[in-house]
Amino acid sequence: MVDRISDGEHAVMDVLWDEAPLTAAEVAERIDPARGWSDRTVKTMLARLLAKGVLAHEEDGRRYLYRPLVARADYAARESRKLIDRLFGGRAAPLVAHLAEQDQLSPQDIAEIEALLKALKP
Missing domain, CATH: 1.10.4040 (Penicillinase repressor fold)
Incomplete structure (x- = not known):
């Protein structure tokens, strides 16, 4: 059972549901600019989603690639x-x-x- 995804987390999931795998920077580029989020905010959201078990990540050199585990x-x-x-x-x-x-x-x-x-x- 997946924990509820907050509205902010959902914005990140929408990006990754549309296109994955992506790096944190690529996710940040695709988030609606009206949200005014920094890269750090996006990384916080990604960490929350990883903890909830709805995302996976894999190392790609010095960065991580994120992908949804839930359709x-x-x-x-x-x-x-x-x-x-x-x-x-x-x-x-x-x-x-x-x-x-x-x-x-x-x-x-x-x-x-x-x-x-x-x-x-x-």
Whole structure:
């Protein structure tokens, strides 16, 4: 079981899910500049993610190359399930209803949900 990944750690994981392996400097180059992170901040995030067991690293000369040990889809599935369990009693329908009631579903979202439901019907 993977510990929860913070929002900052998630930004690092997004970079590595998109492209890996990368050095710490390469990760720092790809982080959104709006975050204003230094290389040291990125290295701190990488160390946290290593400690959580979601990253691996290997030596490449005097630097380390980092790569994810957890697939993005697997992490998203686990976090989605936790959210649905915690907030909606383990049921997805109340989540969709909540989003609809809050006007959080675009016409494209609704069309995609309808297509998914249609594909699920036998």
